[in-house]
Amino acid sequence: MKALILVGGFGTRLRPLTLSVPKPLVDFANKPMILHQIEALKEIGVTEVVLAINYQPEVMLNFLKEYEAKLGMKITCSQETEPLGTAGPLALARHKLIDDSGEPFFVLNSDVISEYPLAEMIQFHKSHGGEASIMVTKVNEPSKYGVVVMDEETGKVEKFVEKPKIFVGNKINAGIYLLNPSVLDRIQLRPTSIEKEVFPRIAAEQKLHAMVLPGFWMDIGQPRDYITGLRLYLDSLRKRSPSSLAAGPHIVGNVLVHESATIGEGCLVGPDVAIGPGCVVEPGVRLSRCTVMRGVRIKKHACISGSIIGWHSTVGCWARVENMTILGEDVHVGDEIYSNGGVVLPHKEIKSSIVKPEIVM
Numbered sequence: 001m002k003a004l005i006l007v008g009g010f011g012t013r014l015r016p017l018t019l020s021v022p023k024p025l026v027d028f029a030n031k032p033m034i035l036h037q038i039e040a041l042k043e044i045g046v047t048e049v050v051l052a053i054n055y056q057p058e059v060m061l062n063f064l065k066e067y068e069a070k071l072g073m074k075i076t077c078s079q080e081t082e083p084l085g086t087a088g089p090l091a092l093a094r095h096k097l098i099d100d101s102g103e104p105f106f107v108l109n110s111d112v113i114s115e116y117p118l119a120e121m122i123q124f125h126k127s128h129g130g131e132a133s134i135m136v137t138k139v140n141e142p143s144k145y146g147v148v149v150m151d152e153e154t155g156k157v158e159k160f161v162e163k164p165k166i167f168v169g170n171k172i173n174a175g176i177y178l179l180n181p182s183v184l185d186r187i188q189l190r191p192t193s194i195e196k197e198v199f200p201r202i203a204a205e206q207k208l209h210a211m212v213l214p215g216f217w218m219d220i221g222q223p224r225d226y227i228t229g230l231r232l233y234l235d236s237l238r239k240r241s242p243s244s245l246a247a248g249p250h251i252v253g254n255v256l257v258h259e260s261a262t263i264g265e266g267c268l269v270g271p272d273v274a275i276g277p278g279c280v281v282e283p284g285v286r287l288s289r290c291t292v293m294r295g296v297r298i299k300k301h302a303c304i305s306g307s308i309i310g311w312h313s314t315v316g317c318w319a320r321v322e323n324m325t326i327l328g329e330d331v332h333v334g335d336e337i338y339s340n341g342g343v344v345l346p347h348k349e350i351k352s353s354i355v356k357p358e359i360v361m
Contacts, residue, residue: 001046002097003106004078005037006086007053007060013222016328016345017310022060024051024110027293027311028220029233029274030258035067037108040116042071046106049073050096052089054080087194091187098181107194109175111221113229115236116176117214124211125178128155131207133178134199136171137217145172146195150210157208160200174213223324227289227306231272246270252288264300276311299335307339310346323357 007024017026024034038049051060057077064075078093090097090107097105104125106118114137125133134157136148142164148171149158161168173195186198202208216236218229234254237244246257246269253271257263261275264283269275273287276294281287284301292298295312302315307325315321316335325339328346333339337350341357344350348360 001044001103001105002048002050002099003041003046003108004050004052004090004093004097005034005108005110006089007034007051007055007110014226016326016343017308019346020311020329022053022055023221024060025063027274027276027291028113028226029230029237029256029291030276032063033113033220034110036113037110037116038064038067038071038073038075040118041106041108042073044118044122047073048096049075050093051075051077052080052084052093053077054083083191084189085191085193087187087192087198088190090184090194091189094184098184102181104178104180107177107179109219111219112175112217113220113233114174114176114213114217115215115240118176120214121176121178121211124155124209128209130156130202130209131180131205132183132199132202132209134208134210135174135176135213136210137174137213138170139172140170142167142170142172147171148173148210155209155211156206157199157203157210159203160195162196171210171212174217175219176213223308223326226291226308227272227324230274230291231289234272234274282317325354 014023014026025032041049053060057079061077068075078096121133147161147164147169149161149169199208216232218225218232220226220229238254246255250267251270255270256274258275258277260277261279263281266283267281267285269287272289275292278295279292280297282300285298286303288305290304290307292309293311296309297314299317301317302319304321306323307321310327310329312329313327313331315333316337318336319333321339323341325342327344330347331344332349334351338353340355342354342360344360
């Protein structure tokens with residue numbers, strides 16, 4: 001089987017992290033976002049992954065070369081010279097996706113994190129015999145999204161309603177699809193949307209079915225959702241693989257600590273924290289609801305909550321970092337500094353407090 005991952009563009013919503021690496025390579029729970037998906041695809045027997053990309057393909061490919069060998073999969077790029085929306089990239093990669101087998105292929109949105117029940121999706125797709133299957137997920141506020149109106153019994157999709165003003169349903173497109181090769185005949189090589197143009201036409205012919213995603217789902221393409229996604233992911237890890245989470249008197253709730261990180265005496269870490277490789281957390285530090293990426297040093301008695309600390313940064317003694325502060329790569333926060341929602345670009349030194357949310361260039 002084959003799969004296409006829609007990587008797309010610049011990842012502007014996750015700046016300043018995406019100023020250092022393309023968005024799919026930003027770490028989430030101690031590994032690049034896109035690796036969560038590639039590993040899930042590998043597990044169900046996908047042998048070839050195509051990345052649809054219009055930005056820095058060489059960086060992506062160099063990085064993924066090592067995983068190609070490790071995972072025994074073929075990973076290639078299909079590069080757009082102009083943004084082609086969510087369907088155009090399928091037309092562009094057509095020659096990579098079609099072979100003589102006639103097997104369906106997966107399409108995934110690279111920002112989506114979930115338990116990826118892909119084996120169940122293959123069963124579902126075979127059972128209904130339609131042309132395309134999409135995953136949907138239940139949300140509390142459907143008015144912010146495009147809602148999928150479907151038959152609850154059979155999963156047959158009736159129509160799509162974009163940001164409905166009145167309640168039509170609470171299932172939204174989860175960005176994971178399984179498509180027969182014939183779907184590619186419906187897509188022209190131009191900027192076009194799979195959700196707004198292609199799927200409604202298949203639904204009108206009653207050949208589109210939706211499967212409700214079991215477990216959690218999050219689009220982690222922006223900081224607040226990234227932090228929420230980490231909580232949901234660690235919750236799910238607690239159920240699936242509790243031994244991979246940290247334990248001990250200094251740990252509260254779900255915490256993921258890389259084996260090469262060190263944590264000093266008298267720290268309190270958690271809930272919902274990921275600490276990456278080579279990090280040094282000095283004594284007396286308090287961490288909650290945050291991600292600390294590779295090579296970060298957090299000095300004595302600092303307190304970090306609800307924030308993302310980018311690669312190789314340092315946070316000074318007694319500093320307080322909170323309220324969706326995002327430090328880009330190699331940012332140095334001085335001793336006793338307070339950051340309230342500061343968004344700091346890479347390679348900066350912060351010598352005075354950031355008292356209200358702002359971008360520090």
